[in-house]
Amino acid sequence: MSITGCRNDALVTLLNSVGYQPILLPRTGLTPPELYIYKNDKLIRRGPLLDYLPDGATMPELNRGQLDNIEHHRTDKKSLGVAASFLGDALKCIGITSAPKLDLSFARDRDITFSFDDVTYVSIDSSKVDHMLDKLNTGAIPKEDIAAGYLHIAYDYAYAGSLSMRAATAFDTKTEAKALQIGTYIDLGTQGQVSVKDDSTISFSSKNGANAAFACKIGRLEKRGKKWSFFPEEDAGDSFLSDENQKEPYLLERGVVMLVEEE
Amino acid sequence: MRASEELAKRQREYPLSAADRGAALFSHMLPLPDPQLESLRLSQALVVGEVNRPLPNAKTFHYPDGSHAIMLFSGLLDFFSSAAKILLGGSHMHRDGKVADPSLSPEDVIAKLQALFERWTPEGIAAGRNIDELPIVLSKESAEKADDLSQSAMFFILSHEFGHISYYKPPEDDEPPPTLTRAQEFAADAIGLQRLVASGPGSQRMRCAGGIVSLRVLAVFASLGHVFPSSHPQPLERIEALMPALRDAAANERVFWQVTPIAFSYDEMVETAGIRAAKTGLHAPLTAARMFSRLSAVLEQCVRDGTSGSIAAGVMRFDCERATPEMIEEVAHTAARMLPPVPPTTDSPYWDKVWTDKARLYQSIFSQLPEQAAVAFRTAYQKLYPNGG
Numbered sequence: 001m002s003i004t005g006c007r008n009d010a011l012v013t014l015l016n017s018v019g020y021q022p023i024l025l026p027r028t029g030l031t032p033p034e035l036y037i038y039k040n041d042k043l044i045r046r047g048p049l050l051d052y053l054p055d056g057a058t059m060p061e062l063n064r065g066q067l068d069n070i071e072h073h074r075t076d077k078k079s080l081g082v083a084a085s086f087l088g089d090a091l092k093c094i095g096i097t098s099a100p101k102l103d104l105s106f107a108r109d110r111d112i113t114f115s116f117d118d119v120t121y122v123s124i125d126s127s128k129v130d131h132m133l134d135k136l137n138t139g140a141i142p143k144e145d146i147a148a149g150y151l152h153i154a155y156d157y158a159y160a161g162s163l164s165m166r167a168a169t170a171f172d173t174k175t176e177a178k179a180l181q182i183g184t185y186i187d188l189g190t191q192g193q194v195s196v197k198d199d200s201t202i203s204f205s206s207k208n209g210a211n212a213a214f215a216c217k218i219g220r221l222e223k224r225g226k227k228w229s230f231f232p233e234e235d236a237g238d239s240f241l242s243d244e245n246q247k248e249p250y251l252l253e254r255g256v257v258m259l260v261e262e263e
Numbered sequence: 264m265r266a267s268e269e270l271a272k273r274q275r276e277y278p279l280s281a282a283d284r285g286a287a288l289f290s291h292m293l294p295l296p297d298p299q300l301e302s303l304r305l306s307q308a309l310v311v312g313e314v315n316r317p318l319p320n321a322k323t324f325h326y327p328d329g330s331h332a333i334m335l336f337s338g339l340l341d342f343f344s345s346a347a348k349i350l351l352g353g354s355h356m357h358r359d360g361k362v363a364d365p366s367l368s369p370e371d372v373i374a375k376l377q378a379l380f381e382r383w384t385p386e387g388i389a390a391g392r393n394i395d396e397l398p399i400v401l402s403k404e405s406a407e408k409a410d411d412l413s414q415s416a417m418f419f420i421l422s423h424e425f426g427h428i429s430y431y432k433p434p435e436d437d438e439p440p441p442t443l444t445r446a447q448e449f450a451a452d453a454i455g456l457q458r459l460v461a462s463g464p465g466s467q468r469m470r471c472a473g474g475i476v477s478l479r480v481l482a483v484f485a486s487l488g489h490v491f492p493s494s495h496p497q498p499l500e501r502i503e504a505l506m507p508a509l510r511d512a513a514a515n516e517r518v519f520w521q522v523t524p525i526a527f528s529y530d531e532m533v534e535t536a537g538i539r540a541a542k543t544g545l546h547a548p549l550t551a552a553r554m555f556s557r558l559s560a561v562l563e564q565c566v567r568d569g570t571s572g573s574i575a576a577g578v579m580r581f582d583c584e585r586a587t588p589e590m591i592e593e594v595a596h597t598a599a600r601m602l603p604p605v606p607p608t609t610d611s612p613y614w615d616k617v618w619t620d621k622a623r624l625y626q627s628i629f630s631q632l633p634e635q636a637a638v639a640f641r642t643a644y645q646k647l648y649p650n651g652g
Contacts, residue, residue: 040268148265149327222327225435237322238427238442240339240420240481241489254276 019249118161411465415473426451
């Protein structure tokens, strides 16, 4: 299931273009690789891949770094109503999961954009995923889901340290968005903090730094004969033309933010 | 099944602005004559749909649960639709014993097809150029025929894709899925053509034209830089194999020539337009088959119009100027076989009379041909019918 108001958003399109599937995870502190089932448009998290390996299996070294090409890129302009809904969801991505108080009435008729800042990633090379699959034990995962090719592995998560909300025109700093007054409109509780960066930008961040991933790179898992195969790239199909046969990263669905459900 | 889910997903990713033309075409092909394919379809394991992507492409996907999805890109459907409208814009339409002049001259048709191809070079498609820059105004009858032609072209392509499902073998272990062999690719074309001729949209002539035009368009794409999978036979090889398959599918040689005049004519125009778009020449090469098809078609038009054979003689004179002696010999022999003094009687009195009248006109034009051709045509005729029939 995807969340509303984001289809083909500029930021979603940008993430897709670099192989990321925007997601909305219900919890923080997750790292790849993790097993998922994507079935009937539902993305269900089954847990760390390590949980499906024999006792004593070790996690290969993970890669970590900055995602400068995503940082500060803005969403499309959103109306006030859509912006409030988006903000509630986006705050979850930076670890603010308790219901925050979000009153954007101070923005009045202005269009709003958002961007993720301090963007980092944690990933595992897909070649290392291949090796981990040799001893994969799918346990209680339904056999029909395996046979149908519904299993997936997220091998790269992108995280944001903070979220910025910008108005198309400046807020009236005297009356609307002063640091002292912003708390009357937005209260993130104990999990987050909000600050006014300038006369058109408000920044949100987590207090404890425990962020949820806001996007992932994910690949398909197939059992062929007795062997597992991992496909981090799109299936090109039997194509009339091979113009577009350059391998592209696999995506669950272009243009949408997938809502992740927990098993 | 995965196929339905994946098709629905692609259609959400690339939403259509109008009804799904792929699904509509598929519905007209039902029930599928191949029991294996029909069984897949009935269990939702075979789905067909249009995906709004601009490339002139079609793709078949195979899923681990045994289901298959054929996705026809809007770019391909749009291209055939535009090409068909241009071709019909230059075609004479017979109605109630009268012939309506076409709105486009043959040179206009070629120029517009050339412009269409030039907009659809790989770079052009990538830039999202608009397919509808050259709208063609067609009469109701011509528009219907254009629809038959583009539908036939897509019918053939869809039928070929069915071959990719019929021959599909699931991969074992971590091997990639096996691709079709060249023989299977050609067989998929031949079976697709048989399906098209047997149950495609419109007249037999338009079905044959659709099959040939579809591959010729792909051959032009290849000449313009589009890359076809190296595992596939290239479009030119496929079109060269398709004519013999078409001849095999016809009940006899006369029926083959009877149902293919539009196919030959459109094929030549599309090829000429492609050559000009690729800037590699001015005209499609003349072949004996094209020459005879043209002769047969013009003779038929003279019979329908009740005119003398002088128009046919003029057309042959033009072709003879470009033809090699071997080509003229081959046309002479084909004409002698197909246009005997006493044509055979079949179960189609209408066509028996048309061919009888064509044969009569044919014999009357020998003296109007260049000397070399006149000798070749007369000699072939006398050799086959020493007693004059």
